[in-house]
Amino acid sequence: MISTKAYAAYQPDLPLAPFSFDRREVRPHDVLIDIQFCGVCHSDLHRARGEWHGTHFPLVPGHEIVGVVKAVGDHVKKFKRGDLAAVGVIVDSCRSCHICNEKMEQYCVEGATGTYNAMERDGSGITRGGYSDKIVTDERFVYSISDKLSMPAIAPLLCAGITTYSPLKYAQVTKGTKVGIAGLGGLGHMGVKFAVALGADVTLISHTPSKEKDAARLGAHNFLLSSDDEAMKKRAGYFDVVLNCISGQHDYKKYLDLLGLNGKMLLVGLPPENPKVDPFALIKNRRMILGSMIGGTDETQEMLDFCAEHGIVSDIEIIPIQKIDEAYDRMIKGDVRYRFVIDMATL
Numbered sequence: 001m002i003s004t005k006a007y008a009a010y011q012p013d014l015p016l017a018p019f020s021f022d023r024r025e026v027r028p029h030d031v032l033i034d035i036q037f038c039g040v041c042h043s044d045l046h047r048a049r050g051e052w053h054g055t056h057f058p059l060v061p062g063h064e065i066v067g068v069v070k071a072v073g074d075h076v077k078k079f080k081r082g083d084l085a086a087v088g089v090i091v092d093s094c095r096s097c098h099i100c101n102e103k104m105e106q107y108c109v110e111g112a113t114g115t116y117n118a119m120e121r122d123g124s125g126i127t128r129g130g131y132s133d134k135i136v137t138d139e140r141f142v143y144s145i146s147d148k149l150s151m152p153a154i155a156p157l158l159c160a161g162i163t164t165y166s167p168l169k170y171a172q173v174t175k176g177t178k179v180g181i182a183g184l185g186g187l188g189h190m191g192v193k194f195a196v197a198l199g200a201d202v203t204l205i206s207h208t209p210s211k212e213k214d215a216a217r218l219g220a221h222n223f224l225l226s227s228d229d230e231a232m233k234k235r236a237g238y239f240d241v242v243l244n245c246i247s248g249q250h251d252y253k254k255y256l257d258l259l260g261l262n263g264k265m266l267l268v269g270l271p272p273e274n275p276k277v278d279p280f281a282l283i284k285n286r287r288m289i290l291g292s293m294i295g296g297t298d299e300t301q302e303m304l305d306f307c308a309e310h311g312i313v314s315d316i317e318i319i320p321i322q323k324i325d326e327a328y329d330r331m332i333k334g335d336v337r338y339r340f341v342i343d344m345a346t347l
Contacts, residue, residue, distance in 0.1 A: 001025060002032070005347055006132035007321050008058040012050025015325045019058055021128060023136045028075040031142045033085050038130035039064025039155035039314075040340035042186070042247070045328045047117055056117055062130030062342075063089045063115035064158040066151050076139045084151070086143045086304070087135055088158035089294050091115050091127060095140070104296035105141075131321065133347055143301050146308035153313035156186065156339040157304060159294065160314060164191040164243065165303040167266040167292035168198060171241050175199030178238060180224065182255055183245035184211045187268055189315055189338040191243045192218045197310045203239070205255070214337070218315075226254065237261075237285060245269045252289075256281040267291045314339045320346035 001022035008019035026032050044061035046052045065087040069079050079085055092113035093105035100108050113121055116129030129135075145154050164187055173179055179200040181191040188204070195202045196219035203222040204215035212223040225231055237260045244255055246269040256265055256278070263285055281287065295303065307313065315338045319327050327340045 002134065002136065004128075004132050004134055006060045006128065007324060007347065008060045008131070009048035010058050012048070012055070012057075016048060016131070019060065021060070023134060024124070026071050026073050026136060027138075028073040029138050029140075030073045030136050031069055031076060031079050031085060031139050032071040032134060032136050033065070033067040033087065033142070034070045034134055035065055035067040035130055035132060035344045037066050037152040037155045037318075038062040038342045038344060039159065039316075040319075040324070040327055040331070040342060041156075041159050042331060045331055048328070054117075056126045059117055060128035060131050061116055062132070063087070064155040064160075064341075065115070065130035065135060066145060066155045066158075067135075067344075070134070072139075078139050078144070079142065084145045084147055086145045086154065086158055087115060087130070087137050087141060088143065088162065088300055089115055091137050091141045092121050094121075102296070103298040106294045106296055131324070131342065133344060140297055143297075143304055145304055148308060149311070149313050152318055152341045152343070153316050154304075154307070155341050156190075156314035156316065157307055158300070160186045160190045160339060161307065162295040162300050162303050163187060163268050163292070164245070165194050165306070166295040166299055167243065167268060167290065168194050168241070169299070170290070170292065171264050171266060173198045173200050173241055176201060178240045178260075179203070180205050180239045180242040180255075180258055181220070181245065182206075182226070182242055183247070183269060184208075184215060184338075185245060185247070185334070186314075186336075186339045187245040188243075189214075189218055191245055192220050193312050195243070196220070197306070197312060200241075203235075205242070205258075232258070239263060241266060243268065247271060249273055249275070252276070253278045253281045256287055256289075259285060259287045261285045262288070264288045264290055316341045318343050322346065
């Protein structure tokens with residue numbers, strides 16, 4: 001077994017603290033990665049503080065992982081010692097259903113295996129994530145990353161990046177597509193960057209007037225204040241696509257009304273309560289609401305290659321692991337632009 005240092009949530013009402021556990025030995029198809037940086041996702045907070053059912057404690061969160069390959073199994077073909085590598089939200093799937101065969105493992109019929117808080121498929125225990133100094137993962141779920149980009153700023157691409165890239169690609173966003181990005185946060189700021197790089201006419205939609213300056217800095221061509229009813233009415237039926245990144249409770253009709261003929265509202269933000277949807281807002285212009293969850297292995301690598309080609313990374317604030325609880329509190333307040341990343345050298 002491989003001795004591993006980490007930070008863990010021992011109970012939902014306690015701060016995270018040092019924790020030690022064993023990773024499995026490297027198998028023929030495995031890659032051992034020394035973790036350099038790990039992004040902090042809102043789901044980490046929900047799990048660590050017991051806000052989602054089914055959390056196993058002690059919990060080692062973290063699924064936005066970048067580092068350096070330390071060892072590989074005998075049958076590994078894609079990586080060698082010293083390569084830069086990344087691990088995202090999932091580390092396994094059944095690999096045999098028709099969905100896995102299409103390399104969309106996130107929708108595996110049996111359910112994909114999460115990087116943390118999931119039962120290992122061989123029954124050996126619970127997966128533990130990237131708030132640790134190393135990880136062992138099958139090479140199918142390990143990704144190559146570019147040395148031309150800032151390593152810590154790559155980390156959030158493994159969740160926030162692919163979560164926004166995948167639906168934009170599915171909606172066939174391209175040059176001239178009129179795209180609205182609703183909500184400017186960890187997801188929304190990546191949505192703006194991707195939509196701009198895909199050639200779309202991009203509008204940031206926010207209820208916060210102060211976000212207009214940041215929207216322009218990120219590349220958005222226009223800004224729409226969602227609390228301005230007159231401005232929203234003027235944009236009725238204007239957009240081809242609205243990427244909805246809003247995690248707070250809100251009125252879906254307000255954003256559906258912005259869509260033109262065959263318009264698509266892509267859902268990646270998860271509000272705390274099930275929303276109500278006005279069917280009349282849907283039947284007008286034959287609008288659609290589409291959900292999307294991260295991306296499969298091929299698409300995730302495609303996204304990382306796209307980022308290397310276009311110089312896209314996340315806007316981040318690097319923190320030591322000892323400030324993770326403070327970071328969680330700041331996330332709740334929206335006090336981060338736009339993702340925290342842990343420097344694992346501080347572990």
